[in-house]
Structures are given as structure tokens and as C-alpha cells.
Amino acid sequence: MSEIIPLFPLHTVLFPGGPLRLRIFEARYVDMVGRCMRENSPFGVALIVEGREVGPAKTVTIGTTARIVDFDRLSNGLLGIVARGERRFRIESVEVQPDGLNVAEVTMLAPEAPTPVPLELQNLAELMRQIFPQVTTLYEDVLPRVDDASWLSARLAELLPFNLATRQRCLEIDDPVERLQYLNTLIGGAAQARS
Numbered sequence: 001m002s003e004i005i006p007l008f009p010l011h012t013v014l015f016p017g018g019p020l021r022l023r024i025f026e027a028r029y030v031d032m033v034g035r036c037m038r039e040n041s042p043f044g045v046a047l048i049v050e051g052r053e054v055g056p057a058k059t060v061t062i063g064t065t066a067r068i069v070d071f072d073r074l075s076n077g078l079l080g081i082v083a084r085g086e087r088r089f090r091i092e093s094v095e096v097q098p099d100g101l102n103v104a105e106v107t108m109l110a111p112e113a114p115t116p117v118p119l120e121l122q123n124l125a126e127l128m129r130q131i132f133p134q135v136t137t138l139y140e141d142v143l144p145r146v147d148d149a150s151w152l153s154a155r156l157a158e159l160l161p162f163n164l165a166t167r168q169r170c171l172e173i174d175d176p177v178e179r180l181q182y183l184n185t186l187i188g189g190a191a192q193a194r195s
Contacts, residue, residue: 001107002105002106002107002151003089003105003107003108004099004103004104004105004108005042005043005044005065005089005103005104005106006021006032006035006043006044006102006103007040007043007044007045007046007059007063007091007094007101007102007103008022008029008043008044008045008046008066008102009046009047009048009051009053009057009102009163009177010022010045010046010047010053011047011048011053011139011166011172012045012159012164013047013158013167013168013170014045014063014064014066014085015064015085015154015155015157015158015171016064016085016086016087016088016111016150016154017072017084017085017142017151017155018064018154018155018158019082019083019084019138019139020045020066020082020083020084020085021080021081021082021083021178022080022081022083022091023079023080024078024079024080024081025079025099028097028099028100028101030079031099032101032125033071033079033081034050034155036067036068037068037071041066041067042064042066042067042086042087043063043083043103043160043185044063044064044066044089044091044104044106044153045052045063045064045065045066045085046059046060046061046062046067046091046104047059047060047063047104047164047167047168048122050142052127056096057102059091059094060091060155060168061091062087062088062089062090062091062109062168062171062172062173063088063089063091063106063171064085064086064087064088064089064091065085066083066084066085066086067083067084067085067086068081068082068083069082069083070082071083071102074103074131074171075182077184081121085104087108087109087111088105088107088109088136088171089106089107089108089109090106091104091105092104092105092106092107093105093115094140095181096120098130098132109174112150112176113150114145114148114149114150114151115148115150115177116147117134117146117147117148117149117152117177117178117180118149118177120186121177121180121193123184124152124153124156124180124184124187125146125147125152125157126181127187128144128152128155128156129144129146129147129181132144132146146171148176149176149177149179149180150176152176152180153179153180154170154172154179155178156180157170157171157179157183160183160187162186166186169182170183
């Protein structure tokens with residue numbers, strides 16, 4: 001079943017459970033943020049493949065909903081928000097409103113069930129145990145779940161220095177163990193290139 005959500009095209013890839021910090025200055029997004037906060041409703045984030053954040057922009061078809069968890073008026077007068085990724089979705093169609101806001105008809109993808117990390121990929125869990133203490137400010141109130149392939153693969157994809165196309169490829173992989181295998185190949189290839 002499809003839903004209609006406001007869409008925020010960005011030069012970033014958001015994963016379920018991932019943090020998103022934005023400075024809002026365009027009227028259309030200030031209005032969208034206000035509505036989302038009043039209604040406690042999410043907005044969609046999708047990676048731009050053509051165009052700019054100030055629009056118009058063409059995006060990928062798989063994105064993630066974000067829910068605002070905190071906001072602040074910044075010293076420069078802009079609105080700062082902190083949002084958290086929730087669910088992946090597929091964009092079916094996009095309509096641009098008169099104020100320039102993109103509104104998308106989306107199909108929500110099934111949430112990933114917690115999945116054990118296979119023995120042969122435990123090196124990635126160990127890598128996250130080393131990384132996570134250094135990035136806790138990004139994940140306030142989030143308990144690490146390094147034994148869950150879904151959580152682990154999402155955090156590695158957003159924290160390691162991959163390009164946006166690689167991150168988007170990770171977001172589009174439906175199986176968390178397959179996503180970990182893909183990340184393991186990338187990390188192994190990078191390690192071999194350095195040696």
C-alpha cells in the first residue's frame with residue numbers, strides 16, 4: 001500500500017537508525033519541518049543523482065524516512081534539526097508542489113528483522129566495536145547492536161569512508177547478511193590496496 005510523504009532530496013544516504021543533522025533555510029522546508037513536528041510525521045530522504053539540494057533535483061528510487069527528534073535555532077538564525085532514519089521506501093511517483101516542495105507517493109519496504117552476524121563476518125562486528133566508542137555523539141541514546149547484521153551493516157555503510165554510490169548500493173540491498181558480505185569485500189579490497 002502506498003503513502004504520500006514530503007521528500008527532501010539531499011546529497012546524502014540515510015539508513016534506518018542513522019542520524020541526520022540539517023540546517024533548514026528554504027521556506028518550503030521550514031514549512032515541511034513545522035508540519036512534520038506538529039503531526040509527528042516523517043519526511044523522506046533520497047539521494048540526488050541530478051540537480052542540487054536547492055532544486056530542482058532528480059533522486060534515486062530507494063530512500064529512507066526520517067523523523068525529527070530534536071531542533072534548535074542556530075546562531076545564524078537558521079533552523080537546525082536532528083532526525084533519525086526509520087524505514088526504507090521505494091518512490092513510485094513525485095509531484096512538485098507550487099512552493100517547490102517535492103511530494104512522493106512511496107511504498108514502504110519491509111523492516112529488516114534482527115539477523116545474527118555469520119561467523120565468517122565477525123571481523124566486521126569487531127571493527128564496529130573499535131569504531132563505535134569514537135562516534136557516540138552521533139548516536140545519542142542508541143545501544144550498539146554489533147551482533148545484528150542489519151544494524152551493523154547500516155552503521156558500517158554510513159560511518160566508513162565510502163562514496164555516495166556505494167552507500168546507496170548498500171541501502172538498496174534487501175538482505176542484511178548480503179549487505180555485510182558486500183561491505184566485507186569492499187573493506188578487504190581496500191586493505192589489500194594499502195598493503
